[in-house]
């Protein structure tokens with residue numbers, strides 16, 4: 001299987017903006033591989049550097065030590081397109097849902113009229129039909145997240161970086177969104193790196209869960225999830241699920257007693 005993301009010996013510091021301000025080590029010796037069509041979750045305490053790691057993979061910052069390769073290409077030398085969804089949905093409030101979603105096409109200077117026709121089945125699949133002309137404030141939280149995900153999906157690139165896409169949703173909506181994401185992913189398959197705080201969510205969705213330490217973030221361990229696909233909700237109630245959860249908790253630095 002092709003390795004789509006390979007990170008080796010990654011260190012990253014945020015240097016203070018004022019002279020004399022000390023720098024902050026955020027990531028320390030991170031090593032990580034994500035293979036083609038894999039769904040990998042990144043789990044770790046708040047502030048451990050998860051969003052920073054995604055920014056580095058997306059090529060938004062280049063000031064780090066170590067190596068990041070995306071499909072064998074170093075994004076420092078050549079831009080590698082990735083689909084990237086920020087921690088906040090970042091929909092533009094003055095644009096309609098559809099014109100928010102079509103932003104990647106607009107940026108690429110693609111054929112918007114054609115895209116509007118072609119996207120119809122996807123708008124349906126993402127549960128947004130009938131709301132094309134609504135502004136983001138007129139949509140529910142789950143719909144806004146699905147619109148942001150659809151926009152992310154339309155970006156170029158085989159790698160999808162999702163930064164806590166369901167973090168702000170209530171539990172029922174979150175579970176619906178997880179089931180929906182998994183069904184969309186099982187159908188369209190991309191390589192996904194998914195950041196979350198939620199252990200159950202990570203186990204339910206992923207092929208592997210990568211557990212990071214407190215800041216400076218480093219990989220404490222990786223838990224392979226062998227549940228068959230399609231995933232079913234009642235997997236959450238099995239002893240195997242509890243075992244995975246226990247393994248993950250013991251890898252989180254804040255639970256040394258496990």
Ligand SMILES: Nc1ncnc2c1ncn2[C@@H]1O[C@H](COP(=O)(O)OP(=O)(O)OP(=O)(O)O)[C@@H](O)[C@H]1O
Pocket residue numbers: 014024026044045046047048049050051052053087215
């Ligand atoms: N632009 C920046 N300049 C300076 N420090 C930053 C910057 N962005 C993030 N940091 C710091 O880097 C550390 C890691 O931040 P990051 O956003 O990557 O954490 P995170 O793991 O995504 O946290 P959360 O789970 O709360 O989203 C934090 O201490 C944060 O204050």
Ligand SMILES: [Mg+2]
Pocket residue numbers: 050051052087163
């Ligand atoms: Mg974050």
